Amino acid sequence: MKVLIVEDDPLHRSYLHEAVNAALPECDTVIEAENGTAGERLARDHKSAHIVMDLQMASRNGIEAARTIWKERPETRILFWSNYSDEAYVRGVSRIVPDGAAYGYVLKSASDERLKLALRSIFIESQCVIDREVRGLQQKSLGQTNGFTDSEYEILVDIALGLTDRAIAKRRGLSLRSVQNRLQQLYDKLDVYQTAGDEHEDGRFNLRARAVTIAFLRKLLNYSALERAEAELQEWLDGK
Template structure:
């Protein structure tokens, strides 16, 4: 690794941030307490090198990378997280520019593996994906089970408890359009398979089954749903004002 090239360490957990700083101490390191601070630091560097957590307030690690890559596609990121949720892997796949070097490592790895990932991304210019993440990555890219952006949109709304009519209004769709997206989502999640059909209304609520399966796959989680809840509240507020 170029000893003169600083590494930005972004993590809102001070214990984790201090741990990685201690492990990589011989190198030039710049700590950031959140994604917003890291984004500001990246603005002052021609080719940022960043080790970042994923789940952070305000700007998460994936969004941080996406914003930096918009103007600096050669920036290198190593995502260091305790989560391998499909929603993050999916969002990352959509954000990575062609030929960009990046890595994804779980926090439960040993120091040796962490150093190996750091060296791969920042010294050897090689992508490094944690073996724990690869199956999730493969599923997210599989045609028969990968969720489209439009399907993910209605999944979030269903998880927030919106009706078909509310989803249609929020996204300027017809009710039939919402139902078509839901049907496709149910099939990809397996919500209406496993021996059941949509007619088995006395056995299973397909809508709730879809949310349960999405949680199991890591397509949604409580942390990100809280952010979506804030967006929903803003929409409801503006809707009330417009109708008043």
């Protein structure tokens, strides 16, 4: 059995290397990549079926890398090992995991023991292992209670990118008014008003910009999500 580690921090990389050795005696080869691009290449060359992947790498982040890897070989097992549990990451991951694929999401703050358990569960038993803390987010995010629908999230991303209502309408195939409806819906859920109002009419917020800010502060959005969205936008623009 072979394991591929994709992680840009050398300290974390060698820690992972040891953890893999300790948890998986049946693993005879460990290869390492220090960014997403190299990870994709190695995965292809070695036909890797077992990957431990950091999210948040400088050159090409884990979500991007995982997406292309899964596109080529959907049965690949990937354990995401990340510092944060931003909703943006969680949502990003669950959007790309293929049907029935085994994967995991473990935080770097987890104990050695938990990491090892996750490694065995995913790579040997083909089970999904989601960190408790992440799990909470996922439920809230995918179930609609208190969370955001896909369409709401979609429009959030669109205004975060700086599109006008009209441009959004064109992009998503909606009327202008529908876009604005969704925006209102979003403003409601993000509590833009409460933060904004504060009785007096002087301290008003620009709802559109404020919504993006709040989303950022709540980690509904983060740099990596923006980056991905921007790339998709450019693609769409090029395709006219």
